[in-house]
Amino acid sequence: MSFHPETSAITAGRPEVAPDAPLNPPLVFSSTYHAGGPVGYGRYGNESWSALEAAISELEGGQTLSFSSGMAAISAVFSILPIGAPVVASNQGYSGTMGLLNQHHATGRLEVRFVDITNTAEVVTAIKGAALLWLESPTNPCLDVADLEKLIAAAKKLGIGVAVDNTFATPLVQNPLAMGADIVMHSVTKFLSGHSDVLMGSLSTNDPALYKRLHDSRSFNGSIPGPFEAWLALRGLRTFPLRFNKSQESAKELVKRLSEHPKISRVRYPGFGAIVSFEVDGTAEQTQKVCESSTMIAHATSLGGVESLWERRRRWPIESPTVPEQLIRLSVGCEHVDDIWDDITRALNAI
Numbered sequence: 001m002s003f004h005p006e007t008s009a010i011t012a013g014r015p016e017v018a019p020d021a022p023l024n025p026p027l028v029f030s031s032t033y034h035a036g037g038p039v040g041y042g043r044y045g046n047e048s049w050s051a052l053e054a055a056i057s058e059l060e061g062g063q064t065l066s067f068s069s070g071m072a073a074i075s076a077v078f079s080i081l082p083i084g085a086p087v088v089a090s091n092q093g094y095s096g097t098m099g100l101l102n103q104h105h106a107t108g109r110l111e112v113r114f115v116d117i118t119n120t121a122e123v124v125t126a127i128k129g130a131a132l133l134w135l136e137s138p139t140n141p142c143l144d145v146a147d148l149e150k151l152i153a154a155a156k157k158l159g160i161g162v163a164v165d166n167t168f169a170t171p172l173v174q175n176p177l178a179m180g181a182d183i184v185m186h187s188v189t190k191f192l193s194g195h196s197d198v199l200m201g202s203l204s205t206n207d208p209a210l211y212k213r214l215h216d217s218r219s220f221n222g223s224i225p226g227p228f229e230a231w232l233a234l235r236g237l238r239t240f241p242l243r244f245n246k247s248q249e250s251a252k253e254l255v256k257r258l259s260e261h262p263k264i265s266r267v268r269y270p271g272f273g274a275i276v277s278f279e280v281d282g283t284a285e286q287t288q289k290v291c292e293s294s295t296m297i298a299h300a301t302s303l304g305g306v307e308s309l310w311e312r313r314r315r316w317p318i319e320s321p322t323v324p325e326q327l328i329r330l331s332v333g334c335e336h337v338d339d340i341w342d343d344i345t346r347a348l349n350a351i
Ligand SMILES: Cc1ncc(COP(=O)(O)O)c(C=O)c1O
Pocket: 069, 070, 071, 072, 094, 096, 097, 136, 140, 165, 167, 168, 186, 187, 188, 189, 199, 200, 201, 302
């Protein structure tokens, strides 16, 4: 039976119904299993992972593998490419992904071509002869949006693999596998788990052979999650649609208010989601002071939790110089929108 995502988030990944069977999946701590079954050892599979993986599969489609972090999931994708494989990726995106791609390029592990993913024609030209098109849309933190349908169709026509980091949009906004992508990736750390208490990642694919290669990569590299993290992430996932919809509604209201604020020079928002990036009309130091002046919004990195968080992205030395010094990335939580707004205006009054 296929449900709306709001329902699947609640019903998926539960044990089979039987008298006295638990409603929730068990938390299995075991490094090994009695011989004779298909799993055999704790690095190859775990019931607590499987429950979470089944739930993500219901939301994104395909078959899912969970990883110890979003970066571990991304690393698994690159690990299955041959040495020197040409990869096309956005010239702006999550700093960890950019750092990894730059490292692979510098060592000759991959040949990375960076493009402006908002320029569909440029990307379509660049992907000729590539092994993989890596897409992140909207991008972190500038919220650039790619025309996923067109780019995936163009890549498929040329037989090029496509992987999409769907962390910011989430399956409530877009399903890249349904558009023809080969892999959809999540930092489960963010919206899917949603309580800033877990680091995890996932990859989902419709292709059984690709699933097997990614599974082997996870097993051989040992980039597996802990059972408790998987259990916590699934518990968080139950309320993912509720949290995301609430945060998105507040984000839209905050975008309106921020756009009219005299101390804000630019607001970036793709029209959906719970991340808003805006630029302070002032210096980097003043912008930093704004972030440090909030009393309710946490001054912290990361995103996608019930708690509103913000930070000046350029405070990180690895952040791309193309990200403006005055850009604040706000992850809108589930608090009352007026309380978030009051804290923003109070912090802006500090400069
Ligand atoms: C868009 C995006 N992709 C991937 C990652 C990496 O995920 P993790 O921190 O779980 O390794 C992040 C982390 O912020 C992210 O924002």
